Amino acid sequence: MALASVILITGLAVFWGVSLRNVLKYRGISVKNPSETPISIGFILALTGSLLLFAESLALIALERTGNIYILIGVPQVIGLCIFFIGCFLHAWSVAVRGYYTTSWSMRDNHKLVTEAPYNIVRHPSYLAYMLMILGVTLVWVKWFTLIPWIAIPGYILVSRREEELLIERFGDQYREYMKHVGAFIPKL
Numbered sequence: 001m002a003l004a005s006v007i008l009i010t011g012l013a014v015f016w017g018v019s020l021r022n023v024l025k026y027r028g029i030s031v032k033n034p035s036e037t038p039i040s041i042g043f044i045l046a047l048t049g050s051l052l053l054f055a056e057s058l059a060l061i062a063l064e065r066t067g068n069i070y071i072l073i074g075v076p077q078v079i080g081l082c083i084f085f086i087g088c089f090l091h092a093w094s095v096a097v098r099g100y101y102t103t104s105w106s107m108r109d110n111h112k113l114v115t116e117a118p119y120n121i122v123r124h125p126s127y128l129a130y131m132l133m134i135l136g137v138t139l140v141w142v143k144w145f146t147l148i149p150w151i152a153i154p155g156y157i158l159v160s161r162r163e164e165e166l167l168i169e170r171f172g173d174q175y176r177e178y179m180k181h182v183g184a185f186i187p188k189l
Contacts, residue, residue, distance in 0.1 A: 004071040005061045007081045011088035018092035042158025049152020080139025087132030094125035127156035
């Protein structure tokens with residue numbers, strides 16, 4: 001199996017493994033105060049771009065494994081694989097840390113503001129992780145169609161703004177203070 005496939009499969013396994021772990025671990029926890037599911041243009045862009053990213057990743061793995069495509073490992077591909085894997089790890093880390101405290105889908109009565117690492121580095125590490133994964137696949141494959149999942153990036157930005165409105169509504173000055181010290185997608189110095 002080629003190096004690119006190994007790294008992509010490993011990254012996706014980390015990504016999906018931690019996500020599945022959280023779903024299974026917290027499936028019995030009831031939601032007392034569900035917020036509206038953010039079906040909006042931002043949500044649709046983020047979801048569509050994310051699904052296309054995973055489809056491209058799986059297609060790249062399949063094509064490389066069958067020998068229908070060979071990824072020359074040059075500087076852009078090495079950088080892309082590193083960025084992709086860092087994105088997968090960051091997503092898994094953020095999902096593991098936040099547990100069942102998500103904002104997009106629901107806020108429980110006992111919802112707490114998660115500010116431990118990686119949430120003390122950026123406010124939206126999961127969305128940043130997706131962005132890194134998209135950039136990574138683009139650098140690995142270097143084909144025009146790898147730009148299509150980039151539609152997710154404005155989607156993540158729009159969804160994060162809606163989440164922040166909910167968090168300000170819930171936590172008020174505590175969240176505003178957090179925003180002063182922690183960047184949304186880029187760490188503040």
